[in-house]
Amino acid sequence: MYDILETEISFEILKKIVDECKKIKIGLIGGWATYSFVNDNYKKAFGIEYLRSRDIDIFVDSKDTLKFRKIIEKLGFEKSAYYFRYELIYDREEKKFIKKNVANKKQIYNLIYVFLDVFSNKKSKLDAWIIEELSKAKLKVVSSIPLVDIKTLLKLKSFSLFEREKLDKELKDGCDLYALLMYSEEKIILSQKIKKAIEKIMKRNDLCEFIAENVLKDMLKVGIVKATLRSILRKDD
Incomplete structure (x- = not known):
């Protein structure tokens, strides 16, 4: 459904985020969470992986948002168009991540945008989409990746x-x-x-x-x- 390189890069970034967030409460939501829940059984049925995702949607507990912000800043994420969205930009030609000011001088078809949409259960100092329902969410770990229930x-x-x-x-x-x-x-x-x-x-x-x-x-x-x-x-x- 999506460009293979886009989903591969997204998955690698996802694993880096999870690895850095072992001591804080996070849980995947969205397409990558679905992938994690169904992929094993789907592969048994069809012999191939379930649909991968392009964007990363993640729940961060309001108590851990400052720690999370430091982590994504360390990974190079910058603010994007929406208040709850952060982004990394990958240059296909140079095969590396680049900053916004550099990307502005590039052809759009040579760029891959990895969008990180952040959700939380309460307002905090990290810009995030607030969904109070997430306060009730339980976490389940599948293949070392924390997911919302x-x-x-x-x-x-x-x-x-x-x-x-x-x-x-x-x-x-x-x-x-x-x-x-x-x-x-x-x-x-x-x-x-x-x-x-x-x-x-x-x-x-x-x-x-x-x-x-x-x-x-x-x-x-x-x-x-x-x-x-x-x-x-x-x-x-």
Whole structure:
């Protein structure tokens, strides 16, 4: 779905952040969290990795935000367009990270932007997107990577599915929601928000086609996507 080099660089940066944050409370949310929850079972089913992500979304407990800020500054992150977003810029030609002032003189197609979106549970001295629900989130470690619990992740994914302005983000959220429901080993309880998100996917042929092509690897399996989601809703009734 995304450029291979983009996702490889994003994953390497993600691992560096996790390695530096061993003594503070963080948890992945978003696409990389989905990848971590489902990848093992997905590989068993298809023989390949689940969809990798491009952006890094991370929850930082408000008590640890100052420590986290020092860590991302050390790694070279700079403020981006949104108040909660930080970025690294990689030059494809020079094969190294560069600063904003240098990037401004480069051709955009030669640059890879690694966006780090920071979320927290309370306001602090670190600019972050505040979601109070994250105060209740539990953490689970998968392959040495801390993740928010799947209940919280599904809530956030369901919320995102209704809030996304960019189609590519909405399509990826649809894939992630489907994958979490199908390939995670975690026990899942369907909230009303999750049910509404499932119903939205079922009503949107473009979403179902994208899931069939990118998750099930066969666009002709649109019917299977819809039937599976319908079955999940019926089991919960």
